[in-house]
Amino acid sequence: MQFSYVNPTQIQFGQGQIASISGLIPKQQKVLVIYGGGSIKSNGVYEQVGAALEGYDWLEFSGVEANPTAETLNKAVAIVKEQGVDYILAVGGGSVIDGSKYVAAAALYEGDGWDILEGKHQVTEAVPLAAILTLPATGSESNMGAVITKAATQTKLAFLAPAVQPKFAVMDPDVMKTLPERQLANGIVDAWVHTCEQYLTFPADAMVQDGYAEALLKNLRVLASQFADRDNDSWRANLMWTANQALNGLIGAGVAQDWATHMIGHELTALYGVDHARSLAIVQPSLLRNQMADKKAKLEQMGRNVFGLDAGDDLAERTVQAIEAFYHSLDVPTQLTEHGADKAAAISSIVGNLESHGMTALGEHQKISLEQSRELLEQAV
Ligand code: NZQ
Ligand code: ZN
DSSP: OOOOOOOOOEEEESTTGGGGGGGTSOTTOEEEEEEOSSHHHHSSHHHHHHHHTTTSEEEEEOOOOSSOBHHHHHHHHHHHHHHTOOEEEEEESHHHHHHHHHHHHHTTOSSOTHHHHTTSSOOOOOOOEEEEESSOSSOGGGSSEEEEEEGGGTEEEEEEOGGGSOSEEEEOGGGGGGOOHHHHHHHHHHHHHHHHHHHSSOOOOOHHHHHHHHHHHHHHHHHHHTGGGOOSHHHHHHHHHHHHHHTSSTTTTTSOOOOHHHHHHHHHHHHHOOOHHHHHHHHHHHHHHHTHHHHHHHHHHHHHHTTOOOOOTTHHHHHHHHHHHHHHHTTOOOOGGGGTOOHHHHHHHHHHHHHHTTOOSBSTTSOBOHHHHHHHHHHHO
8 A cells, every 4th residue: 555645624623613714814815705506695604704704805706506617617717817816715515615626726827727627737726715615515625626517518527636625624514504405415425425436446455444434434324314303413513524534535545446436427417417416326336236346345345344234145236235225215316217318318428428528448447438338327227
């Protein structure tokens, strides 16, 4: 095992922590607050941010949509450039935080920001940014990733750059009180699949990474089983911290990673607007079955250690069934047809897009070719 690991994001966790940002952003900085469609205006978060920024020179940009588009974000890039913004404060879920990362990087680049997503520009510098998380799911608040969509071409691509990792992240579980049931279930599923993408590969005797991944998966099972009684501080705090830890780099350090479910899922979202987490629930069980030969040992380990299943020849398959049952327990469908898309047309569009985005050798062994993707999608509908 060999790795280099650092997570430089300062975490401000707990009730009332939004107020702490006034001590964390240098006073002379001109701040751009970026947020989404307005949920922060109806749940008191906007007022708390305004109070904490008292005395700062700050302005705002709203309207970042779920699955943020470059088209919208480029308007914020122009504001940062024209107004001489020194610091970006993202207030929202993964979409707002990812979108803010794009703005922070594109604002220091003379060319078209989309070059970053196409790998034509390597990000080495960005406007400093921080996050106030309002939806636990993606881990974006303390990682270096962002996923951006170009609406004009229905293209959803990711980029990674240490320069856009938030300086600090505020995680106040109280902000989750206004989250719709659907978004809470999505958050559980996304965090679950993030853990699986870094755990369900092949055994590597990585006791810390495996043990911690199993602890996170067990937490998510417990939280899902308590979903009907979720209106309490401890449930919210545990979900917020678990989702963060699932994608802050720790469990993936030094071990193989998969991410094929995410890459295929992104195409479903770009083409059909399926919520990110729901795209994963459609793809993952079928992908696990398609790759069962290579993933058998880790699926069996997950069956034993996460689901408490008995040994047996079909343990790996029973583990996949348990994963499906987990999604269904949250009312999250696992079939593409349940989203109303036409089967054959959907599959050829998704596979066509995977090809044009170079997603032709996915998975920890690069074995998921376009043919494998087609096969597993056929099984998922
Ligand atoms: O826009 P507003 O009005 O804020 O409403 C949002 C949005 O409609 C709402 N919401 C957020 N916090 C709320 C709230 N509503 C009420 N109360 C609150 N406290 O929830 C809706 C969904 O928000 P969004 O940010 O889109 O959800 P999520 O956090 O699941 O982010 C999904 C995006 O993150 C990307 C996905 O691809 C997708 O674009 N991902 C980013 C990753 C990363 N950076 O590491 C990894 C992930 O795998 C994922 O790909
Ligand atoms: Zn995800």
